[in-house]
Amino acid sequence: NAGVTQTPKFQVLKTGQSMTLQCAQDMNHNSMYWYRQDPGMGLRLIYYSASEGTTDKGEVPNGYNVSRLNKREFSLRLESAAPSQTSVYFCASIGLATYEQYFGPGTRLTVT
Amino acid sequence: AQSVSQHNHHVILSEAASLELGCNYSYGGTVNLFWYVQYPGQHLQLLLKYFSGDPLVKGIKGFEAEFIKSKFSFNLRKPSVQWSDTAEYFCAVKTPYGQNFVFGPGTRLSVLP
Numbered sequence: 001n002a003g004v005t006q007t008p009k010f011q012v013l014k015t016g017q018s019m020t021l022q023c024a025q026d027m028n029h030n031s032m033y034w035y036r037q038d039p040g041m042g043l044r045l046i047y048y049s050a051s052e053g054t055t056d057k058g059e060v061p062n063g064y065n066v067s068r069l070n071k072r073e074f075s076l077r078l079e080s081a082a083p084s085q086t087s088v089y090f091c092a093s094i095g096l097a098t099y100e101q102y103f104g105p106g107t108r109l110t111v112t
Numbered sequence: 113a114q115s116v117s118q119h120n121h122h123v124i125l126s127e128a129a130s131l132e133l134g135c136n137y138s139y140g141g142t143v144n145l146f147w148y149v150q151y152p153g154q155h156l157q158l159l160l161k162y163f164s165g166d167p168l169v170k171g172i173k174g175f176e177a178e179f180i181k182s183k184f185s186f187n188l189r190k191p192s193v194q195w196s197d198t199a200e201y202f203c204a205v206k207t208p209y210g211q212n213f214v215f216g217p218g219t220r221l222s223v224l225p
Contacts, residue, residue, distance in 0.1 A: 031211050040121070042202055043156075043215040050211045058212065090155060099144055099163075099206055101213065103155040 002026055004104035006091050012110045013081040021076040021107050023091030031094045032074035033058075033101065034066060036087040043090065049074055081111045116205050118216040125193055126224050133188040133219050135203030144206040145186040147177055150218075151199045159201075162186065173197070195225045 004025045013019055025032065030051045035043040035058075045058030049068040063085060065077045074093075078085060088108050092101040119134035137143065147159040160171025167179040177188045186203060203216040 033213070035215075040217055042116075042118075042217040043204075045213060045215075048211055048213075056210070056212075059214070092156075094211075098161075100146075100158050100161065101148075101156070101204075103157075105155050 004091055004093055004102050006089075006104035006107050008107060009105065010108050012112065013078075014112055015082060017081050018077065018079050019081065019109075020078075021089055021091075021109075022073070023075065023104055024073045025091075025093040025102070026072065027093060027095065027102065028071070029093035029095050029102075030071070031096070032068065033092040033094075034064075034074065034076045035090045035092065036060065036085075037090060037106075038087050046076065046089075081109075083111045085109065086111045116203055116214050116216040118201075118203055118219050120219045121217075122220045122222070124222045124224065127195055128192050129223075131188070131190040131193045131197075131221070133201055133203075133221070135186045135188065135216055137184050137186070137203075137205045137214075139184075139205060139207050139214075141208035143208060145177075145179060146204040146206070147171065147175070147186075147188050148202045148204060148215075149199045150202065156202065159188070193221070193223050195223050197221060198223045 007022045033048040034046040044060045047066040049055045052071045091104040116137045145162040148156040150156045162169045162179045170176045200218045202218045
C-alpha cells in the first residue's frame with residue numbers, strides 16, 4: 001500500500017516547455033487534488049476531482065490543465081511553463097468518510 | 113474575500129514551553145476544520161480535525177485544538193513542545209461549497225533545544 005505517489009520528484013523546465021505531473025493513489029479514494037506550495041502562501045488549490053470523470057477549478061487554475069484518467073490517477077499538465085509556475089506541487093486524495101487528505105511526496109518544479 | 117488566516121508567520125520557542133497557534137476563517141455555514149503538519153523535507157500529515165460535537169479535539173503527538181464558532185477560530189495548542197515539533201503547521205478548512213479545501217499560509221515553528 002504505497003498511498004499517494006507522484007512523479008517526477010524534481011524537474012527543471014525552460015519557459016514555454018510543457019510537461020505532465022503524474023499522481024496515483026491506491027486507497028480507492030474518490031476525490032483527488034492538486035496544490036501548489038509557495039513560501040508564505042501555504043497550499044493553494046489548483047484543480048480537484050470529486051469523482052472519476054469530473055474536475056473543478058480551484059483558487060489558481062490558470063496555466064494548468066488536469067485529467068482524471070481513472071479512479072487511481074489524476075495528472076496535472078503545464079502546456080507552456082512560465083517562471084511564475086516555479087513551485088512545489090502536491091497531489092492529495094481523500095476518503096469521503098473522513099475528509100482526511102493524504103498527500104504525496106511532492107514535485108519540485110523550477111521554470112527558468 | 114473568504115479565506116483562512118494564521119496569525120503568526122514564525123514562532124520560536126524553547127523546549128517545554130507551551131504553544132498556541134492561531135487560525136481564523138471567514139466562511140459561514142458548516143465547515144470542517146483541520147490542522148496539518150509538515151516536517152522538514154516531508155509532505156503534509158494530519159494532526160487533528162473537527163467535524164462536529166465537542167469543540168475541543170485531541171490529535172496526535174499531544175496536540176489539541178479548540179473550535180470557537182463565535183470567533184470563527186480553530187487554535188492549535190500543545191502544553192509542552194519538544195525539539196521534534198519543529199515544523200510548519202497549516203490550518204485548513206473544507207468549505208461549505210462542494211469538496212473545496214482552503215489552507216492558511218502556514219506558521220513555522222522552531223523549537224530550540
